[in-house]
Amino acid sequence: MDIDEQPDTQNGQKKKGKVKKQKKRETCLEKNDGKEQDSVTEPARNPTENSFPPTFSLSEIKNKQRRHCMFMKLKQEKRKQKLELRKKRRKERQALGDKAPPKEVPKTIENQRIYDETTVDPEDEEVAFDEGTDEFSAYFNRLTNPKVLITTSDRPRGRTVRFCEQLATIIPDAHVYYRRGLALKRIIPQCIARGFTYLMVINEDRKVPNGMVLCHLPDGPTAHFKVSSVRLRKEMKRRGKEPTEHHPEVILNNFTTRLGHTVGRLFAALFPHDPQFVGRQVATFHNQRDFIFFRFHRYIFKNEKRVGIQELGPRFTLKLRSLQKGTFDSKFGEYEWVHNRHEMDASRRKFHL
Amino acid sequence: MAAKSQICSVWVGSETGILKGVSLTKKQAFNFCEMSCLSRDQEVCAMAWADPHESEVLVGCVNGTVKTFSTEKGIFTENRQCGDVTQGRFTGLAVTDSSLITCVESGLLKVWKEGSTETVEINAGAAVCRMRQNPAHRHRVATGGKENPLKVWDLERPDTPIFTAKNVRNDWLDLRVPVWVRDMAFIPDSDKIVTCTGHHQIRVYDPSTPQRRPVLEVQFGEYPLTALSLPASQGSVVVGNTHGQLAVLDLRKGLVRGCLKGLAGGVRGLQCHPSLPLVASCGLDRFLRIHSLEDRSLQHKVYLKSRLNCVLLSSRGLEQSDGDVNGEVEEVKVEEADEGDEVWDTMETVTEKRRKRNAGEEEEDGKVTEKHAKKKKAAKNL
Numbered sequence: 001m002d003i004d005e006q007p008d009t010q011n012g013q014k015k016k017g018k019v020k021k022q023k024k025r026e027t028c029l030e031k032n033d034g035k036e037q038d039s040v041t042e043p044a045r046n047p048t049e050n051s052f053p054p055t056f057s058l059s060e061i062k063n064k065q066r067r068h069c070m071f072m073k074l075k076q077e078k079r080k081q082k083l084e085l086r087k088k089r090r091k092e093r094q095a096l097g098d099k100a101p102p103k104e105v106p107k108t109i110e111n112q113r114i115y116d117e118t119t120v121d122p123e124d125e126e127v128a129f130d131e132g133t134d135e136f137s138a139y140f141n142r143l144t145n146p147k148v149l150i151t152t153s154d155r156p157r158g159r160t161v162r163f164c165e166q167l168a169t170i171i172p173d174a175h176v177y178y179r180r181g182l183a184l185k186r187i188i189p190q191c192i193a194r195g196f197t198y199l200m201v202i203n204e205d206r207k208v209p210n211g212m213v214l215c216h217l218p219d220g221p222t223a224h225f226k227v228s229s230v231r232l233r234k235e236m237k238r239r240g241k242e243p244t245e246h247h248p249e250v251i252l253n254n255f256t257t258r259l260g261h262t263v264g265r266l267f268a269a270l271f272p273h274d275p276q277f278v279g280r281q282v283a284t285f286h287n288q289r290d291f292i293f294f295r296f297h298r299y300i301f302k303n304e305k306r307v308g309i310q311e312l313g314p315r316f317t318l319k320l321r322s323l324q325k326g327t328f329d330s331k332f333g334e335y336e337w338v339h340n341r342h343e344m345d346a347s348r349r350k351f352h353l
Numbered sequence: 354m355a356a357k358s359q360i361c362s363v364w365v366g367s368e369t370g371i372l373k374g375v376s377l378t379k380k381q382a383f384n385f386c387e388m389s390c391l392s393r394d395q396e397v398c399a400m401a402w403a404d405p406h407e408s409e410v411l412v413g414c415v416n417g418t419v420k421t422f423s424t425e426k427g428i429f430t431e432n433r434q435c436g437d438v439t440q441g442r443f444t445g446l447a448v449t450d451s452s453l454i455t456c457v458e459s460g461l462l463k464v465w466k467e468g469s470t471e472t473v474e475i476n477a478g479a480a481v482c483r484m485r486q487n488p489a490h491r492h493r494v495a496t497g498g499k500e501n502p503l504k505v506w507d508l509e510r511p512d513t514p515i516f517t518a519k520n521v522r523n524d525w526l527d528l529r530v531p532v533w534v535r536d537m538a539f540i541p542d543s544d545k546i547v548t549c550t551g552h553h554q555i556r557v558y559d560p561s562t563p564q565r566r567p568v569l570e571v572q573f574g575e576y577p578l579t580a581l582s583l584p585a586s587q588g589s590v591v592v593g594n595t596h597g598q599l600a601v602l603d604l605r606k607g608l609v610r611g612c613l614k615g616l617a618g619g620v621r622g623l624q625c626h627p628s629l630p631l632v633a634s635c636g637l638d639r640f641l642r643i644h645s646l647e648d649r650s651l652q653h654k655v656y657l658k659s660r661l662n663c664v665l666l667s668s669r670g671l672e673q674s675d676g677d678v679n680g681e682v683e684e685v686k687v688e689e690a691d692e693g694d695e696v697w698d699t700m701e702t703v704t705e706k707r708r709k710r711n712a713g714e715e716e717e718d719g720k721v722t723e724k725h726a727k728k729k730k731a732a733k734n735l
Contacts, residue, residue, distance in 0.1 A: 117656045125388045126658045130369050133393050258639065325637060332577055334595045334619040336637040343614055
């Protein structure tokens with residue numbers, strides 16, 4: 001029993017009066033017969049003998065084994081206390097019943113987010129005008145229908161090829177082409193001539209898709225994303241049957257800032273205007289902490305209250321690296337936003353989308 | 354409107370066609386435009402002061418009109434058609450005594466004399482990216498663009514340029530170096546001209562010597578440089594590129610003195626204050642930022658909702674406006690200081706105030722406290 005108590009007594013000793021210290025020491029001495037205890041009590045005794053500075057921490061113990069041992073015990077102790085506290089609180093809540101105070105909201109870096117002054121106010125005339133006349137306005141005014149060309153970096157392997165094929169089943173009117181070593185700047189005019197509205201390039205590294213260039217045609221913008229955690233259909237558990245050809249619905253979550261709006265519109269314009277509700281399929285772009293999570297589901301209304309969903313896959317995560325004005329031109333293009341790790345990620349509570 | 358426009362010290366032209374005035378003392382931004390008649394063809398491409406007193410701003414739009422905005426009245430007073438859409442955007446506006454100089458992308462440089470319909474036309478070559486006026490000799494302008502070397506024109510003798518730059522020598526593979534002048538500026542108190550290019554070079558030309566090639570060439574970064582401005586203190590230049598990198602370069606040795614941080618998107622407009630060590634930048638990230646050139650810290654950051662194309666600073670102090678007491682301004686500055694120690698900031702205000710109040714009698718006392726404060730600061734820094 002003494003073992004568990006040790007770290008606590010240590011801390012207590014320093015603050016409390018001498019009388020107590022002596023008492024504790026006595027108890028220690030009384031019990032001091034086991035081998036294990038010897039190792040443990042020694043550091044506890046040390047403060048009285050060598051008079052440690054008031055800020056004694058476990059990291060000052062020089063013997064690695066002993067330090068490790070002490071640290072594990074400290075952790076155990078902390079955990080125990082925490083569990084007890086939680087138990088106590090739960091009991092209190094149960095005792096109070098309905099009168100219990102509302103639960104505290106946990107602190108997360110999202111609800112502690114630093115206010116972003118570019119957050120779009122839906123009633124703002126200027127932003128509305130800016131969005132109403134931007135490059136996507138043709139799509140949102142229902143003048144164009146999306147047509148997407150999907151290609152890869154040169155010589156795609158394994159997963160990237162399958163990833164492209166599966167993306168093509170999600171996005172209606174998508175065409176997968178083999179890159180054939182062509183330069184993007186030369187593909188773009190041909191795409192425009194053939195009426196494509198998007199060029200999507202999946203980049204791969206060591207057979208794993210790791211980047212995506214999404215270029216809106218005919219006159220931009222171009223977004224460059226990092227792609228991670230790609231899970232193809234085959235690798236998913238409890239997935240549904242293959243998706244149908246119906247136009248899916250699109251959900252865009254949490255794109256609040258001006259940059260977020262542009263990115264949201266970029267994704268929205270990938271899909272045709274009128275979703276076919278018969279298909280009961282939804283594509284979701286969920287933004288959380290600047291990561292965009294893509295999921296593809298089929299839903300069913302079981303009754304008036306309950307809905308069942310079934311994931312169809314694939315799933316992947318995107319992170320915006322840069323947004324460039326105009327079609328793809330990484331050398332001479334003008335960038336609207338470039339992610340700069342050293343400057344922008346200085347605060348963990350600042351988000352850009 | 355008039356009250357609003359008089360307190361503004363920074364003018365910004367946006368891609369949505371709105372002229373924006375920003376007052377840094379009041380920390381407010383105003384739109385000087387009717388929100389009902391917005392259109393993209395009023396996009397502001399160039400801005401200039403119409404008179405030396407800075408009471409009127411000339412605004413060049415994409416559709417070829419030059420609007421005159423009165424900062425005293427706060428309204429657009431004049432609308433003049435100086436070109437059409439087919440000739441391209443305005444690349445520069447300037448005013449000499451009683452005449453207006455316009456230049457468009459197709460290379461047509463025109464001088465509009467006041468009161469007469471006749472214009473002097475100069476063809477400056479295709480794909481002009483920028484036209485700038487020499488502030489010392491107001492009848493001299495410089496042009497340059499893509500595959501269009503730097504040329505200096507004397508508007509009194511418009512037939513031939515008085516200086517044409519020569520391309521640099523071929524590179525080590527004996528290939529021609531492409532020309533792409535994006536912006537230029539006349540260095541005051543000398544004949545020299547500094548340019549920045551789309552191939553990330555900064556070049557200094559000296560027309561007073563027979564050499565037509567640059568006398569200094571510096572490279573900065575790896576992205577096209579879009580804007581350039583000369584600060585009040587000589588011997589340096591501020592450049593910005595398409596990735597939002599802003600740097601102060603030394604013109605004597607061609608070294609980077611330091612970078613100005615905080616930008617997220619490409620720079621479109623850049624101007625240094627004519628007397629204070631301040632630089633204003635605006636661009637595609639929709640922010641107007643004002644940096645101090647002394648410690649390169651960010652002084653102000655204003656979100657203006659549209660992509661911004663050009664910026665114009667008034668030559669009076671940015672922080673001061675007529676009605677304000679000096680002390681008040683001081684306080685705002687303190688609030689504004691970005692990454693300072695809060696405790697220290699409050700201390701500074703206190704000493705400032707005391708010194709002001711006791712200005713007459715206890716001037717020395719104030720100085721003493723200040724000295725103390727300085728000592729403390731030094732100690733803290735240690």
